[in-house]
Amino acid sequence: MNRIYTVAVVGGGIGRAHIMDGYETNKDRFRVLAICDLDSGRRNGLADEFGIERRVERFDDLLAMDDLDIIDICTPPMLHHPMVIAALRAGKHVICEKPLVGSLAQVDEVIAEEKRSTGRLMPVFQYRFGNGIGQAKAIIDAGIAGKPFVGTVETLWRREADYYAVPWRGKWRTELGGVLMTHAIHPHDIFTYLMGEPKSLFGRVTTRVNPIEVEDCISASVEMASGALASFTATLGSADEISRIRIAFENVTFESDHAPYNPGGALWKILPRNEATRLRIDDLLKDWQDTPPRFETQMRLFWDALEGLGPLPVTSADSRRALEIVTAFYHSSETHEDVRFPIGPEHPKYRSWLPEGFR
Ligand SMILES: NC(=O)c1ccc[n+]([C@@H]2O[C@H](COP(=O)([O-])OP(=O)(O)OC[C@H]3O[C@@H](n4cnc5c(N)ncnc54)[C@H](O)[C@@H]3O)[C@@H](O)[C@H]2O)c1
Structure with missing residues (x-):
C-alpha cells in the first residue's frame, strides 16, 4: 500500500x-x-x-x-x-x-x-513533463544530440482586458512582472532544462499590447554556458497562440509541439542529421514509458x-535560475548592458527588480 x-x-x-x-x-x-x-x-x-x-x-x-x-x-x-x-x-x-x-x-x-x-x-x-519534452531530454542526456549550436524560444500568447480585470494582474507590486514573469517563464524554464545554464543575456522589455504597468513584449539574445546561442521572444499580443522551442544540436534538431500551454506533451519533431543517429535514437526510445503531461507527472x-x-523534479535552484533570467532582462533593458550569470548579492537588482517607485 x-x-x-x-x-x-x-x-x-x-x-x-x-x-x-x-x-x-x-x-x-x-x-x-x-x-x-x-x-x-x-x-x-x-x-x-x-x-x-x-x-x-x-x-x-x-x-x-x-x-x-x-x-x-x-x-x-x-x-x-x-x-x-x-x-x-x-x-x-x-x-x-x-x-x-x-x-x-x-x-x-x-x-x-x-x-x-x-x-x-x-x-x-x-510544462517540463510529457512525452515530447521527456524524449528530447532523454536524447540530450544520453549524449546523442552532441554539441548544442543555437536555440529559439517563442512564447506568442494573447491576453486582453478581461484577463486584466482580476485586480492583482498587470501591476508591479502584485504580479511582480508581466509576460516575462507570468507566461514566458515556462518556455524559458523548458529551454534551460534542456540546454543548461545561461552565461549572459542582453534583453529588452516593453509594454505595447495592454494598458498595464508591467511588460507584455520581450526579446533577448542569450549566450549559454556551453557556448551555444539563443534568442527568446514573447508577447501577449499574438493573433493566435503558440509556444515553440527549436534547438539545433550537432547531431539532432528538435522542435517542440506548438500547443501554447502544453508544448511538452505531444511528440516533438526530432530530426537526426544522419542514419547512425536515427538508429541510436530508435534504440534509446524503444521501451519508452508513457509520461502524462503537466501536473499529473510533476x-x-x-x-x-x-x-x-x-x-525533486523541480527545485528551488530551478526557480532561482528562472528568476535570474527575469532579473537580467529587466536590468539589461534598463541599462543596455549585457548581464552575466550568476547574479549575486552585489547586483543592483538582487533585492528587487521592481522599477524605482514600486519597491
Ligand atoms: N503554472 C501555471 O501554468 C499557472 C497558470 C495560472 C496561474 N499560475 C500562477 O498561480 C498563481 C495564482 O494565479 P491564478 O490565475 O490562479 O489567480 P486567481 O486570482 O484566479 O486565484 C487566486 C486565488 O487565491 C485566493 N487568495 C488570495 N489571497 C489569498 C489568501 N491570503 N489566502 C487564501 N486564498 C487567497 C483568491 O481568492 C483567488 O481565488 C499565480 O502565481 C500565477 O502566476 C500558474
Missing part, C-alpha cells in the same frame, strides 16, 4: 487544475484534505466539486493542522514568499506556483529556510521524492 499524503490547496484559480490534473489522477498517493481561499464561493465550489473535507478561510489555520502533510500555494505572486516561509517553518512540505518569490534575495532566503526545515519544497514548472514525481525514490 502506498503512503497517501494529505494536501491543502491554497487559492482556487489554477489550484483547481492542481486538484483535477495533479491529485485526482494520483489518488493512490495524495488526498486533498483542505481547500483554503478567501473567496467563499470558490472555497465552497471546489469543496463541493471534489468532496474536500475542510473549507478554510485563514491560511494560518493550515499551519496548525497536525494531520496535514503538504501545503500547495496557488495564491497571487506577492503572497508566495510569506506563505512558503511560514509553511516550511511549520515543517510542512510545500508546493508553490510560479513565480516562486519576488526577488533573488527572497529566493536565497527560501533556500536557507528549506535547509533548516523538515519539509521539502517543490516549485511548479509543469505531482507523481514529487511523491517519489518524498518517498526517497527519486530527486
Whole structure:
C-alpha cells in the first residue's frame, strides 16, 4: 500500500487544475484534505466539486493542522514568499506556483529556510513533463544530440482586458512582472532544462499590447554556458497562440509541439542529421514509458521524492535560475548592458527588480 499524503490547496484559480490534473489522477498517493481561499464561493465550489473535507478561510489555520502533510500555494505572486516561509517553518512540505518569490534575495532566503526545515519544497514548472519534452531530454542526456549550436524560444500568447480585470494582474507590486514573469517563464524554464545554464543575456522589455504597468513584449539574445546561442521572444499580443522551442544540436534538431500551454506533451519533431543517429535514437526510445503531461507527472514525481525514490523534479535552484533570467532582462533593458550569470548579492537588482517607485 502506498503512503497517501494529505494536501491543502491554497487559492482556487489554477489550484483547481492542481486538484483535477495533479491529485485526482494520483489518488493512490495524495488526498486533498483542505481547500483554503478567501473567496467563499470558490472555497465552497471546489469543496463541493471534489468532496474536500475542510473549507478554510485563514491560511494560518493550515499551519496548525497536525494531520496535514503538504501545503500547495496557488495564491497571487506577492503572497508566495510569506506563505512558503511560514509553511516550511511549520515543517510542512510545500508546493508553490510560479513565480516562486519576488526577488533573488527572497529566493536565497527560501533556500536557507528549506535547509533548516523538515519539509521539502517543490516549485511548479509543469510544462517540463510529457512525452515530447521527456524524449528530447532523454536524447540530450544520453549524449546523442552532441554539441548544442543555437536555440529559439517563442512564447506568442494573447491576453486582453478581461484577463486584466482580476485586480492583482498587470501591476508591479502584485504580479511582480508581466509576460516575462507570468507566461514566458515556462518556455524559458523548458529551454534551460534542456540546454543548461545561461552565461549572459542582453534583453529588452516593453509594454505595447495592454494598458498595464508591467511588460507584455520581450526579446533577448542569450549566450549559454556551453557556448551555444539563443534568442527568446514573447508577447501577449499574438493573433493566435503558440509556444515553440527549436534547438539545433550537432547531431539532432528538435522542435517542440506548438500547443501554447502544453508544448511538452505531444511528440516533438526530432530530426537526426544522419542514419547512425536515427538508429541510436530508435534504440534509446524503444521501451519508452508513457509520461502524462503537466501536473499529473510533476505531482507523481514529487511523491517519489518524498518517498526517497527519486530527486525533486523541480527545485528551488530551478526557480532561482528562472528568476535570474527575469532579473537580467529587466536590468539589461534598463541599462543596455549585457548581464552575466550568476547574479549575486552585489547586483543592483538582487533585492528587487521592481522599477524605482514600486519597491
Ligand atoms: N503554472 C501555471 O501554468 C499557472 C497558470 C495560472 C496561474 N499560475 C500562477 O498561480 C498563481 C495564482 O494565479 P491564478 O490565475 O490562479 O489567480 P486567481 O486570482 O484566479 O486565484 C487566486 C486565488 O487565491 C485566493 N487568495 C488570495 N489571497 C489569498 C489568501 N491570503 N489566502 C487564501 N486564498 C487567497 C483568491 O481568492 C483567488 O481565488 C499565480 O502565481 C500565477 O502566476 C500558474
